[in-house]
Amino acid sequence: MLLRITQVDAFTNRPFAGNPAAVCILPKAADSAWMLNVAREMNLAETAFLVRQKDGYDLRWFTPAVEVDLCGHATLASAHVLWEDGHLKPDSQARFHTKSGLLTADRRAPWIELDFPTTPPVAAPPPAGLVEALGAKPRFVGRSRFDYLVEVDDEATVRGLTPDLNALSQVQARGVIVTTRSDGKSDYDFVSRFFAPQSGVPEDPVTGSAHCALTPYWSAKLGKTELVAYQASARGGELRLRLAGDRVRIGGQAVTVLRAELTAGNMAS
Secondary structure, eight states: OOEEEEEEEEEESSTTSEEEEEEEESSOOHHHHHHHHHHHTTTTSSEEEEEETEEEEEEEOOOSEEEEOOSSSSHHHHHHHHTTTTTOTTSSOOEEEEETTEEEEEEEEEEEEEEEOOOEEEOOOOTHHHHHHHHHHOEEEEEEOOEEEEESSOOOOOEEEEHHHHTTSSSSSEEEEEEEESSSSSSSSSEEEEEEEGGEEEEEOHHHHHHHHHHHHHHHHHHHHHEOOOOOOOSEEEEEEETTEEEEEEEEEEEEEEEEEOOOOOOOO
């Protein structure tokens, strides 16, 4: 059985920027080992697998190494594919049943707005080796549901980081978010980078789920509920954020770069 797999660059409006994700819509639930093998073959930060249900889609995300509980850019990519390929009408909401509960996406052309749970960080002592692995002095260290969040002094520090990824992989978390307030030379409120060698992703280009922690953090510090953020990886990406209680609305754009047929269609291990 042939399956279509679509590669989408998320949190960008141009090809070869933002964060690439693969999206595969399945006729039925698949074996986890098979999905992980497909994700390894795609070798992208995330591969998303969807199965149609009466009231939306079951959605699971895999890095080349593990299944994850929450992923923003692959959810954005999935919604983009559902509308672009005609699985959903343009004015229909995309509804996803996931390990993090019900997630939704709405078109706000040319943007897509995701509705995600917040994961606010709580101040925590830095775990052994974290500061040394980053090579930067923190102003704040916190722990969210998934990650450590580290605020540093300035934007130049964030952009110039060259962490020891082998050492960083020993930190017990999904990944490490490094952030600071924007230097004022752009319209962005804050910038960040995200490193997740623990999850098989040395540096993630643009991480929607990290902004579930970044949004409440910077909203409290800056005294505003609407924010514009930039993830300063080599590919880079822009996010528009709105804090709404214990939810965060994450806005991004997406562009399809590749469509292919997946011939390894035996979805059982």
